[in-house]
Amino acid sequence: EVQLVESGGGLVKPGRSLRLSCETSGFTFTDHAMSWFRQAPGKGLEWVGFVRTKVSGGTADYAPSVKGRFIISRDDSKSITDLQMNGLKTEDTGVYYCTAGVAVAWGQGTLVTVSS
Amino acid sequence: DVVMTQSPLSLPVTLGQAASISCRSSRSLVHSDGSTYLNWFQQRPGQSPRRLIFKISNRDPGVPDRFSGSGSGTDFTLKISRVEAEDVGVYYCMQGTHWPLSFGPGTKVEIK
Numbered sequence: 001e002v003q004l005v006e007s008g009g010g011l012v013k014p015g016r017s018l019r020l021s022c023e024t025s026g027f028t029f030t031d032h033a034m035s036w037f038r039q040a041p042g043k044g045l046e047w048v049g050f051v052r053t054k055v056s057g058g059t060a061d062y063a064p065s066v067k068g069r070f071i072i073s074r075d076d077s078k079s080i081t082d083l084q085m086n087g088l089k090t091e092d093t094g095v096y097y098c099t100a101g102v103a104v105a106w107g108q109g110t111l112v113t114v115s116s
Numbered sequence: 117d118v119v120m121t122q123s124p125l126s127l128p129v130t131l132g133q134a135a136s137i138s139c140r141s142s143r144s145l146v147h148s149d150g151s152t153y154l155n156w157f158q159q160r161p162g163q164s165p166r167r168l169i170f171k172i173s174n175r176d177p178g179v180p181d182r183f184s185g186s187g188s189g190t191d192f193t194l195k196i197s198r199v200e201a202e203d204v205g206v207y208y209c210m211q212g213t214h215w216p217l218s219f220g221p222g223t224k225v226e227i228k
Binding site: 044045047061062064097106109 | 165212
């Protein structure tokens with residue numbers, strides 16, 4: 001069974017940093033790109049970014065709203081993907097989800113609240 | 117950026133009746149590789165999203181066959197042939213052809 005478990009969410013002040021992690025199991029991690037999405041309270045879904053497989057170069061792409069502030073990485077030895085969020089803004093508040101591939105299988109999400 | 121629109125935004129349906137959701141993109145979703153990366157997602161109340169359909173019309177494993185997807189180019193449709201109580205939630209279309217990936221605003225399906 002495919003499982004994705006996000007962690008690391010919490011309350012953080014504007015301008016600070018936070019690192020989310022996504023532990024995975026039940027599939028061959030090295031074969032899949034990993035993506036992050038978010039959902040502001042009561043709002044729709046937004047793509048944050050994704051990291052390619054090592055075979056495809058291991059590079060990442062980001063939504064314009066987070067480019068230059070967020071960094072997605074992967075550790076194939078541990079089947080984990082991380083989302084490093086810097087320079088957080090109040091509009092970054094929401095539930096953050098990691099997915100296998102591009103939105104194929106989703107985790108339960110972790111809530112990030114950016115507020116002073 | 118590709119803008120995705122959906123209609124209706126709210127869809128009250130009677131149990132056992134059919135339901136249809138339209139999704140339109142601001143530009144063609146046909147990729148240079150020939151595929152059309154249009155997906156549909158269901159988000160039940162209090163739950164994570166779940167992918168139902170990929171590449172216009174392919175159901176994901178475990179998705180009931182009462183869900184079907186169709187369309188081409190810029191116009192797409194999700195149909196539920198006979199709505200059941202467990203189908204209540206918000207449905208999103210998402211395009212994966214052009215960067216950045218983008219979602220429609222969502223259609224809330226509720227039981228009359």
